[in-house]
Amino acid sequence: MLPKQFVTSQYYKKTALLYCIASIIVCFLFSYRLNDSIVMxxxxxxxxxxxxxxxxxxxxGILIIALRSLHGIDYGFYLVFGFYSVLTIIFWFISPWFLKLRSSQRILFSTSVTLLCSICLSTFIVLFIHPFQLLDIWIAFIVVPPIGVAMLSYIIEMIEKNQQLYQQLLTAEKLEAVEQMGAAISHEIRNPLTSAIGFAQLLDEDSLENGKRMQYLSIIKGELEAAERVIKDYLTFSKPQIESLEKLNINNELFHILKLMEPLANSASIKISCNFSSIGYIEGERQKFQQCFIYIIRNAIESLPNGGDILIETETTKKNIIIYIKDSGFGMSKTNIERLGEPYYVTNGKKGTGLSIMVAYSIVRAMNGTVDVHSEIGIGTTFRFSFKRFT
Known part of the structure; x- marks a missing residue:
């Protein structure tokens, strides 16, 4: 924990208080009575x-004084009462200043303060109580406590540094993700906008024929619609909310998707086969469900540049409906599987942004589904989607 968090966070402060109270109680339970007045x-x-x-x-401070009173109201009790009362007031005022010090300074200061307090306490005991076991006094008060405080301070500072490094790593990863996402969106939008701007400039020519003008307007409209689709994909990824729930027949929806993807598959010399189980239903939004699996199947098609086979299967259990999408591609390593869904990561070996897979994953999560990927190099990849069955 960060020391400053101990002060500002009620949760950490309560947890730290419990640890300190427990430690003090344990210290009293395993105390060593040197004589009738001194308990070490x-x-x-x-x-x-x-x-x-x-x-x-x-x-x-109150806890220590109360626990010491259980050993009796004697000279030792009054010594503890005065000693810890003074320390309580001093530490209360210097703690904010202490937390502003550097890590090494905090370790040195806490250890030095412990050593100084131990010397003062042991000197007072030797001068006014006159114990016989002087060696025990010096070891118990001057050697052991400073070493203990130094060790605990060092551990706390190391935890603080680790937490700082962890937070810096998280911040760096978030910034990298934002940068990649921004680059991905700008890359996808720039291409259609560049084309639209070019054809818009051609429309300024006075000698342009009406036929050409209508053709250019149609191209501009198509390019702007492409840019709009990218923005919609980004919004779906960032806030994949299911707006309208309806009962979806999985087999019918997949058949509809396959009809849409059939021309693309045929042009890439890819055969898509189906093996659907008995009819099953899930609850979701039809448009987003179709969008998700269009992206997944299109990604599988683009991952087979030399043709191949894609098998789509469904399996119905008592609680879930499972959809398998298997391809006969090159396969992926474990590292590549873990990177699926990241910006700028694609599996088709071409330049892209990976936005479609990110959107597909977000839609599945929004519909309370899960995605598992299994792949073997040289054999192929299997996507497994599981959704809660609607009855």
Whole structure:
């Protein structure tokens, strides 16, 4: 966790408070009574960590004083009461300043403060209580707590750095995705717009025949419609909402899609076969469902530049309807499968934006479906779509 998040986030602060309270209780449970007045433990370690990093000194100070009172109201209790009362006030005011320091400075400061507190406490005990076990006093107060605080501070700072690197990585990935998406959209829109602008300039010629003028207007209209389709695809990808739900017969919808794709398949010397199971229904939007599988089948066709076979199968279970689209192409590696749906990634070996696959995946998710891809190099690729069965 980031130290500043401990201060600003209630969730992290409550979690940190529980850890600190539990640590202090454990320290008291495993304490070592040196004599009737002195009880030695490591309570100062979670106290300093919680006070500096989470600004929890008031709660932790009260807890330590209350737990110490269970051992009796003696000189040691009054020493603990005065000592932790002063530390509570000091740490409450210096914690905001502490969190503004650099990572190495926080480690050094917390360790130095622990060492200073330990020296003051042990010196007071030696001068006023006169214990016999001086070696135990020095080790328990001067050696162990600073080492413990240094270790915990180092761990916290390492977690902070890892979180920062993770956030930077996420930000970089988001920026890269936005850049790729912007490049993809501009690439797809620029081509039809360039053509439309060119023919619009030709319309300015006075000597242009009416027949040519109508032809150019028709081309311009077609190019603008192509640009509009790209924008619609992008909107479908970014917000793939299903606007109108209806009962869809999977077999009928797939037959309709195959009729639309048959000319493209024939021109590419590709044979499309069907093996549909019994009639099954799903709930979804007809236009988006057709758009999704037109994109998937077109992608499969374009992935077979030298011709081949595509098999479309359906399977009906008690809860789901499964659609398989299998091609006899070159196949994909595991890395390529993981990249499916990313901007600028296509499987047909040509330049493109990968927008159609992204849109198809978004539509499937919007219809509460799932997509699984299995592929083997040299054998082919199988797309498996699963939708909840509508009864």
């Amino acid at each position: 433990d490591l309570r100062i370690v979670p106290f300093i960590i919680g006070a500096l990093y989470m600004r929890l000194s008031p709660l932790l």
